[in-house]
Amino acid sequence: MLRAGIMGGTFDPIHNGHLLAAETALDVFGLDEIWFVPAATPPLKSGAPDASDRMRLDMVRLAAEGHPNFRVLDIELERGGVSYSVDTVAALQERCPDTLLSYIIGGDRIGDLAQWHRVAELAERLEYFIGFSRPGYPADLSALPSPLRDKVKTADMPQMEISSTAVRLRRAEGRSIRFLVPDSVYEYIMRNDIYGS
Numbered sequence: 001m002l003r004a005g006i007m008g009g010t011f012d013p014i015h016n017g018h019l020l021a022a023e024t025a026l027d028v029f030g031l032d033e034i035w036f037v038p039a040a041t042p043p044l045k046s047g048a049p050d051a052s053d054r055m056r057l058d059m060v061r062l063a064a065e066g067h068p069n070f071r072v073l074d075i076e077l078e079r080g081g082v083s084y085s086v087d088t089v090a091a092l093q094e095r096c097p098d099t100l101l102s103y104i105i106g107g108d109r110i111g112d113l114a115q116w117h118r119v120a121e122l123a124e125r126l127e128y129f130i131g132f133s134r135p136g137y138p139a140d141l142s143a144l145p146s147p148l149r150d151k152v153k154t155a156d157m158p159q160m161e162i163s164s165t166a167v168r169l170r171r172a173e174g175r176s177i178r179f180l181v182p183d184s185v186y187e188y189i190m191r192n193d194i195y196g197s
Contacts (some may be wrong), residue, residue: 002099004033006092008076011056012166013189014063021132023106024157026069027073028091029130034104035070035092036060037133039083050168053077054191056071062184086122090156093125098112098129100127107133110152115144123151129197132152171195 005025014036022034040055045097049056058159059073064070089101097146103126107112110131124127130153131141141149159160167177172195179184189195 001029002033002096003029003127004035004071004096004099005029005031005102005104006035006037006085008037008039008088009168010042010049011036011060012051013056013059013167013181013194015162015164015185016179018162019063019182020157020160021104021106022070023134025102025130027159028155029102029153031069033069033071035164036064036070037076037088038072038074040076041082043082043084044071055188055192055194059181059185059188062122062188063182065184074128084091084117086116086118086125089122089125101125102127102130104130107131110141110154111143113152114116114148119148120147123148126151128153129130130155133159137159144163168195 004073005022007022010019010079019104025031026034040053051059057072059076063074064072076088081193085103089103092101116122129152131152132158141152141154144152145193162180167180171189181189
């Protein structure tokens with residue numbers, strides 16, 4: 001049975017921290033593939049993404065290009081509207097019944113996991129949630145109810161103080177974002193003048 005980790009998010013833009021988390025999940029948890037799933041409208045974030053759906057999808061595809069274990073799925077962008085993880089996982093299980101799915105989340109999402117839409121159903125559908133600490137957001141499971149806490153596996157990864165918000169802010173201020181995002185994504189952002197002031 002194939003074991004895949006879902007990495008959802010706005011990816012506005014995808015950056016090297018996302019890729020490091022994906023690679024670490026492959027390495028530590030022995031997953032076969034990472035499926036990047038750009039969100040249409042994330043339920044726990046306010047405001048629309050700065051880049052268009054097409055541009056965000058293009059950037060994720062560029063970032064994943066050439067990695068034999070990375071796949072990019074546009075299932076949430078095709079569906080449109082609010083992107084609930086439980087609906088995405090259910091649809092992916094229908095498409096790929098022989099795949100065991102886990103969901104990769106950062107430390108900033110672990111704390112609000114209990115608030116996710118139909119989280120009990122989502123947890124039942126998954127092998128587990130894979131949680132990584134982020135600067136300022138340790139992988140703290142203590143606030144989670146016991147059944148949910150038991151479905152979260154955490155691992156350490158090299159800490160990179162990068163966020164999509166910081167990338168957009170640096171770009172808007174006219175500062176360099178080189179080496180914060182993959183080279184192909186950097187070139188795409190510059191060529192299309194995304195996130196500029």
